[in-house]
Amino acid sequence: MFPVKELKRSLFVSIWFAFLTFPIMVIKVDSIERIVTWRWNNMIFIAIGSFVLSILVKVYFVRKERRAASKKAQTVLTEPFVHRILREPRFLYPLCLACLAFALLFPHLFSTYQTNIMTTALMYVVLGLGLNIVVGVAGLLDLGYVAFYAVGAYSYALLNMHFGLGFWVVLPIGGLLAAFVGILLGFPVLRLRGDYLAIVTLGFGEIIRLVLENWNDFSQGPSGISNISRPGFFGMDLSFAASINYIYYLVVGLVIFTIFVVNRLQNSRLGRAWLALREDEIACQAMGIDKTKTKLMAFSLGAFWAGLVGVIFATKTTFVNPASFTFLESAIILSIVVLGGMGSIVGVILGALALILLPEYLRALSEYRMLAFGAILVIMMIFKPEGLISNVRRRYRFKQQPSSESE
Amino acid sequence: MNFGGIRALDSLDLDIHPGEIVALIGPNGAGKTTFFNCLTGIYTPSAGEIRLRNPETGKETRLNGMKPNKITEKGMARTFQNIRLFANMSVLENVMIGRHCRTHSLILGAIFRNPATRKEEREIVDSSYQILKKVNLHKQVNEQAKNLPYGAQRRLEIARALATEPFLLLLDEPAAGMNPQETEALVKLIRLICREGHSILLIEHDMKLVMSLSDRIFVMDYGKKIAQGSPEEVRSNPAVIKAYLGEDVDA
Numbered sequence: 001m002f003p004v005k006e007l008k009r010s011l012f013v014s015i016w017f018a019f020l021t022f023p024i025m026v027i028k029v030d031s032i033e034r035i036v037t038w039r040w041n042n043m044i045f046i047a048i049g050s051f052v053l054s055i056l057v058k059v060y061f062v063r064k065e066r067r068a069a070s071k072k073a074q075t076v077l078t079e080p081f082v083h084r085i086l087r088e089p090r091f092l093y094p095l096c097l098a099c100l101a102f103a104l105l106f107p108h109l110f111s112t113y114q115t116n117i118m119t120t121a122l123m124y125v126v127l128g129l130g131l132n133i134v135v136g137v138a139g140l141l142d143l144g145y146v147a148f149y150a151v152g153a154y155s156y157a158l159l160n161m162h163f164g165l166g167f168w169v170v171l172p173i174g175g176l177l178a179a180f181v182g183i184l185l186g187f188p189v190l191r192l193r194g195d196y197l198a199i200v201t202l203g204f205g206e207i208i209r210l211v212l213e214n215w216n217d218f219s220q221g222p223s224g225i226s227n228i229s230r231p232g233f234f235g236m237d238l239s240f241a242a243s244i245n246y247i248y249y250l251v252v253g254l255v256i257f258t259i260f261v262v263n264r265l266q267n268s269r270l271g272r273a274w275l276a277l278r279e280d281e282i283a284c285q286a287m288g289i290d291k292t293k294t295k296l297m298a299f300s301l302g303a304f305w306a307g308l309v310g311v312i313f314a315t316k317t318t319f320v321n322p323a324s325f326t327f328l329e330s331a332i333i334l335s336i337v338v339l340g341g342m343g344s345i346v347g348v349i350l351g352a353l354a355l356i357l358l359p360e361y362l363r364a365l366s367e368y369r370m371l372a373f374g375a376i377l378v379i380m381m382i383f384k385p386e387g388l389i390s391n392v393r394r395r396y397r398f399k400q401q402p403s404s405e406s407e
Numbered sequence: 408m409n410f411g412g413i414r415a416l417d418s419l420d421l422d423i424h425p426g427e428i429v430a431l432i433g434p435n436g437a438g439k440t441t442f443f444n445c446l447t448g449i450y451t452p453s454a455g456e457i458r459l460r461n462p463e464t465g466k467e468t469r470l471n472g473m474k475p476n477k478i479t480e481k482g483m484a485r486t487f488q489n490i491r492l493f494a495n496m497s498v499l500e501n502v503m504i505g506r507h508c509r510t511h512s513l514i515l516g517a518i519f520r521n522p523a524t525r526k527e528e529r530e531i532v533d534s535s536y537q538i539l540k541k542v543n544l545h546k547q548v549n550e551q552a553k554n555l556p557y558g559a560q561r562r563l564e565i566a567r568a569l570a571t572e573p574f575l576l577l578l579d580e581p582a583a584g585m586n587p588q589e590t591e592a593l594v595k596l597i598r599l600i601c602r603e604g605h606s607i608l609l610i611e612h613d614m615k616l617v618m619s620l621s622d623r624i625f626v627m628d629y630g631k632k633i634a635q636g637s638p639e640e641v642r643s644n645p646a647v648i649k650a651y652l653g654e655d656v657d658a
Contacts, residue, residue, distance in 0.1 A: 261518050268517030268524075269510055269531070272496075276504045279493035286447055286487075288479035288508025288571050297514065393497045395549045398536055 006058045014051035018043050060383070103252050107245040115248050119316065121356040122251045123309050126258045128336040128348040130305025135334065136342035136391070137266060138298035139278025141198040143330055144185075144205025148178040148303035150212060150325035152310020157225040157320045158218075167231035171311050178307025179300040186299035190292055193281070205330055213322040224321025228314050247316050254312065258305060263345055265301070267394060274298055275343075339380060341387025350388050408438075408445055408452050408630075415441045416452070417630035421608075423575060425462045428597065428607045430621035432614075432641075434650055438630040439610045440488055443579055447485050448475040459483060462574055480508045484573035486564040488580045488610075494553035498544055501552050501563055502535040505570025535570060542566045542596060558589035562596065569600065576600065578609040582616050594620055618642070626650065 025046055028037040107115045127149065134142045152174040159165040159173065189200050212219045219225070230243050231250065238246055265271050273294045276284045285291050314320050332355065340351020358376065362369035380388075408416035416438045423429045431439050445452040448470065457470040459481055470478055484505075493501050510531060516524035539545045542562040547555065552563060561581055568576055581597070582590045594616060601607055611617050617624065617638070624641045626634040628650040634641055641647055 264520060265514070265517050269507060269512050269528070270514060270517050272500060272504055273507055275496055275500075276493045276507075279495060280491050282449065282475075283487065283491035283493065284504070285475040286449070286479060286485055286491075287505050287567060288476045288484075289504070290474070290476045301514070393495075393500060393549075393551070395497070396499055396532060398545070398548065 006062075007055070010051050010054040010058065013054045014047045017050040018047040021046050100256075104249075107248055112241055112244055115244055117357065117360050119244070119248045119251050121353050122248075122255050123312060123316075124333065124336060124356045125255050125349050125352040126251075126305055126309050127333045128340065128352040129258050129262050129345065130302045130309070131333050132302075132337050132343065132345070132348045133262065133265070133274070133305075134298050134302035135337050136344070136348070137271065137278065138274040138295065140295065140298060141194065142201045142299075142302070143198050143327070143334065144201035144203070144208070145302070145306060145333055146325045146327070146329040147185075147205040147208035148182060148306035149310045149313070149329065150208055150322070151178045151181050151303075152307035153314040153320045153324070154212060154219060154225075154310075155307070156311040156314040157228050160228050160314075161225055166229070167311070167315050171308060174311035175304045175307040178310065179304040182300040182303030183296050185303075186296040190295055202327070202330075205325075205327060209322050209325050212325070219322070222322060224319060224323075226319045228318045228320070230318060231315050247312070251312060254308060259345060259349075266343075266345070270294070270297065335377065339377065339387055341389040341391060343391035344387065344389045347387050347389035347391070354388070408441055408450060415630055416445065419625075419627055419630070419632045421625050421632070421635075423606050423608055425574070425606055426601065426604065427622045428601050428609070428620055430617045430624045431608060431610050431627065432612070432617055432624060433627040433633075437627045437650075439627065440579060441630075442627075443485060443577055443610065446470070446478075446577065447483065448473050448478045459575070476508065479571050479573070482572070482574045483577065484568035484571040484575075485577035486561070486568050486579055486581060488583065490557075490560050490564060492552040492560055492563060492567070494551070496552060497549050498552055498555065498563060499532070499535055499539065499548040501567050502538055502570045503531050505538075505567040506531045506535060508571055538566045538569050541569070541599070543592075558585050558592075561585065561589075561593070565596065565600075569605075573605060575606045575608065578607060578611075580610055580612065582611055582613045590616060 022043065025042040026039050028039060029035075030037065106118055110118075127145070131142065131145050134140050134145070155174040155177045156167070156170045159170050165173075185201070185204050189197055192200060213222050215221070230238070231246065233246055273284070273289045276287070276289060277291065277294055277298075281291060313324070317324075336351045336355050337348055338351075339355060340349070341347025359369060359373050362372055365372055408414070419438075419442060421429070421431070421442075431442065433439055441450065444450045445455075446457055451472045455471070458467055459470055459478075460467040461482055468481055470481065470483075473481075493504065496504075510527050512524040512527050516527075536545060536548065539548060542565060544555075544559060544563055544566065547559070552560065555563060561583075565576075565578065565581065578597070582593055585593060590613065597607060597609070597620060609617075609621070621638060623636065624634075624638055625632060626641055626644070626647045633646045633650055634644045636644070
């Protein structure tokens with residue numbers, strides 16, 4: 001069943017791997033005691049481990065090929081399992097209710113620490129959904145998304161510091177400011193696509209961060225702004241634990257709001273135009289879509305969510321400084337979108353939860369956790385490059401007669 | 408129209424009357440597609456005039472330098488020589504994109520899904536379905552565009568262009584790569600579209616199709632018009648024969 005040739009190749013891989021890792025895994029030099037320890041058993045572990053892994057990968061590919069071969073006979077529209085569930089109302093509604101109930105009970109079931117982590121994860125869900133509009137749906141690769149996040153956070157921090165404006169007032173202002181900056185960024189990059197766009201947005205993200213870091217009079221430089229007030233709750237002062245729960249519920253509300261809006265946007269005239277723009281720009285224009293307007297709307301709507309989350313971030317940590325808005329943040333949000341599945345809302349939600357919660361819960365592996373995390377990402381991208389859940393197009397049902405019923 | 412030092416389109420005057428099928432032919436590299444791109448606003452012509460009169464309102468507009476989407480709004484739609492469908496969208500959605508410039512709902516409409524938006528959305532779906540029926544693709548509405556066979560993709564491009572409600576339809580080699588049956592169906596489809604009141608300008612290399620379909624033919628070579636007239640006139644025109652077959656050399 002499994003070809004001997006592949007076995008040989010795996011053997012070769014394992015020997016090669018053992019050889020490659022020999023200097024770091026086997027030799028250990030103790031410079032104080034001046035002795036060299038030879039840890040030969042490590043080499044054996046590595047050889048066996050890489051051999052088994054390589055065979056597993058090969059088996060997977062062989063099976064995948066066979067499956068593909070047998071599938072060609074019948075062209076079934078392949079749909080991810082999750083989408084089949086989501087389309088059935090009798091599964092969908094209980095599932096949504098269960099998720100909602102879990103989300104609402106979460107702070108009462110788990111510790112404050114867990115609630116805090118979950119709040120962060122949910123914030124990234126919103127960020128991911130926002131970036132998904134730009135990258136996943138409209139196909140504009142944006143590597144400077146964190147800039148809008150920073151705009152939101154700093155608009156709350158500064159307005160709060162200078163004018164004492166409260167959270168609820170600034171929340172929409174922060175979102176709109178970020179959207180406005182999104183349009184500002186959008187104008188110069190309208191003509192760019194793909195790699196060029198990615199580089200310009202990357203530069204833009206860095207510019208915003210560097211401005212915040214160096215313009216001391218405006219943003220107080222690298223030391224940041226502290227003592228940002230927490231959101232008010234009808235004028236009541238909340239205890240520390242209560243305020244964490246309060247922010248948690250706030251974020252849950254924001255997530256629900258975001259899902260609702262983004263879902264509607266995707267299934268609208270505008271959402272279709274974004275998709276078409278991703279597919280073919282020239283054809284898109286020839287079919288009467290205003291490229292400028294559509295792109296700017298994607299940029300500004302994407303930025304809007306980042307602005308909202310930025311405001312929440314500032315109020316949650318009560319402190320902002322430029323170090324929170326490095327390129328790494330953009331990269332994480334982008335990986336959420338890519339890992340979750342471009343253009344798929346459910347995918348992005350799962351992707352955000354996985355990417356933010358995994359490093360937290362992998363703490364048991366102590367210093368290996370980032371390594372394990374990286375490995376999971378690499379494996380994910382090799383075996384499922386389309387993301388956790390790929391986007392499917394909406395289906396329409398028609399009766400034979402002209403009257404239509406969109407499902 | 409110049410590309411660097413090359414004059415791709417030199418002198419060509421061409422008129423299309425309402426309800427007509429006009430063909431533009433010429434050897435490869437004659438500048439036919441460049442001409443199309445000038446008409447539809449993908450290139451801005453360096454000289455010359457492009458004018459479009461709406462047969463219903465009688466209003467005349469100058470199209471030079473307009474954005475492609477504006478030109479489509481004015482009532483001129485096109486297909487592409489190398490198919491440019493939205494490959495990962497469904498067949499129906501491709502046509503629905505064509506409805507974009509005739510509909511209006513935007514962000515707020517999408518979010519609140521008010522009655523006007525819902526009505527508009529239903530109208531988009533309905534009319535798109537009707538157009539798909541016309542080109543006989545209504546059984547594949549949910550298929551991804553890239554999964555369609557070649558001939559069907561060409562028909563889908565025509566359907567998408569029709570969805571923009573053009574009164575002038577530009578077809579760039581619609582029969583390229585089609586087998587005889589598909590070409591036959593295409594001829595019928597083009598006649599049907601013409602009967603419904605659309606004027607048609609087509610570029611085509613299939614002479615049988617061109618001769619049987621067109622009311623008038625324009626022939627160009629090296630960016631210049633070399634002949635025009637009815638199919639019979641063009642067929643016997645020595646300049647055309649020269650362009651296609653080369654010059655007679657006395658032995």
